[in-house]
Amino acid sequence: MPTLCIDFGGTEIKLGILDGPRILASTTVANTGTMADLDRVRDAVDELGRATDDSSIGTVGIAVPGVVDRVNGTLVAAHDKYDYAIGRDLREWATHSFGAPAVVENDARAALVGETTYGVAAGTRDAVMVTLGTGIGTAALIDGHLLRGAHDHAGILGGHMTVDLDGPACNCGNAGCAExxxxxxALRRDVASDPALAASPLGERATRGRIGLRDLVETRDAPAPAALFDRYLRAWGAAIVTLCHAYDPDVxxxxxxxxxxxxxxLPPLSEYVDAHLWSSSHRPAFVTPSAPQYSVILGLSALAGRPDARDGLHRKDDQ
Incomplete structure (x- = not known):
């Protein structure tokens, strides 16, 4: 039976009904950061079921951008738009809403599973994932196993490694994090606080609307954005060097x-990492997904097909 995959993203919630790697139907729902989003998800799933001429769902996969307690199926910690979901039993919500068992996972881990199962790194057993966006999400796969740790925090906080001891405060409570x-x-803060950046092509884009990392890349020929782009590359590289030292990935x-x-x-990032890794460390290949918008739901489809994931792995009553 198909898997319903729900990716609770930063600006939108992606929904898909999948049969393995095959996406039967997909849609998005705006993320308003309120409990009403859950009702909108239910309505959208009903429409997806009609679009596939099949309302049956075998399993549900849910990804959230935060720390997940997989024993209890809850979101432990997140920032910004998902405060309403913290402590809520998302597996119970999914079972009640869709009549199927569910697995809940951190979104970066799900994306890593998607790309190492069906995507650009299919078949790779040792890999790290780094997602550059509103924040910096990471995950690690070691010998085919997702790294989770004793308290479900392992591998996913790579964006909160310190890369600048005298750097700016982070919303996590640390200072100088890569994120x-x-x-x-961080980019929006930098442009707002630096007159040279504000007067640059990057600043001009900011006056026309919200800017993102791609805007920085596309304006890097101008002096002020060029200097900032170099700083960002070095911060990303420093974080990846630490991930490689910790997890020794092939990819x-x-x-x-x-x-x-x-x-x-990728070329300057790979060059930075190669130059700063321990002398005998493996120099990993650098790749990027061909369809990154589907990485998470593909990973959820793969995870939901694993009996240990569906059962929540280590349930309290089994310990």
Whole structure:
């Protein structure tokens, strides 16, 4: 039976009904950051079922941008738009709403599973994922196993590694995190606080609407954005060096909207990492997904097909 995959993203919620890697139907729902989003998801799923001429769902996969307690199927910690979901039993919500068992996972881990199962790194057993966007999401796969840790925090906080001891405060409570130095929210702060950037082509784009990392890449020929782009590359590289030292991957998967300009990012990023890794460390391949918008739902489809994931792995009553 098909799998219903729900990717709770930063600006929108992506929904898909999948049969393995095959996407039977998909749609999006605006993320308003309120409980009403859950009702809109239910309505959208009903429409998807009609679009596939099949309302039956075998399993549900749910991805959220935060720390997930997989024993209880809850979101432990997140920032911004998902405060309403913290502590809520999302597996129970899915079972009640769609009549099927569910698996809940961090979105970066799900994306990593999607790309190493069906995507650009299919078959790879040792990989790290780095998603550059509003924040910096990471995940690690070691010998075919997702790294989760004793308290479900392992591997996913790579964006909160310190890359600048004297750097700006991060919303996580740390200072100088890679995310605080070189993410979309950091970019908006940098442009607003630097007159040279505000007067540059990047600043002009900011006056016309919200800017993202791709805007930085596309304006890097101007002096002020060029200097900032170099700083961001070094911050991303420093974080990836640490991920490689920690997890020793064969492949580094770099994703996010900025990677539409992968030709401008991957070569210098790979060069930085190669130059700063421990002398005998493996130099991993750098790849980027061909369809990053589907990485998470493909990963959820794969995870939902695994009996151990569907059962929540280590249930409290089994310990």
């Amino acid at each position: 605080a130095v070189a993410s979309t929210w 580094v998967i770099v994703s996010g909207g900025a990677m539409r300009s992968a030709d401008a990012i």
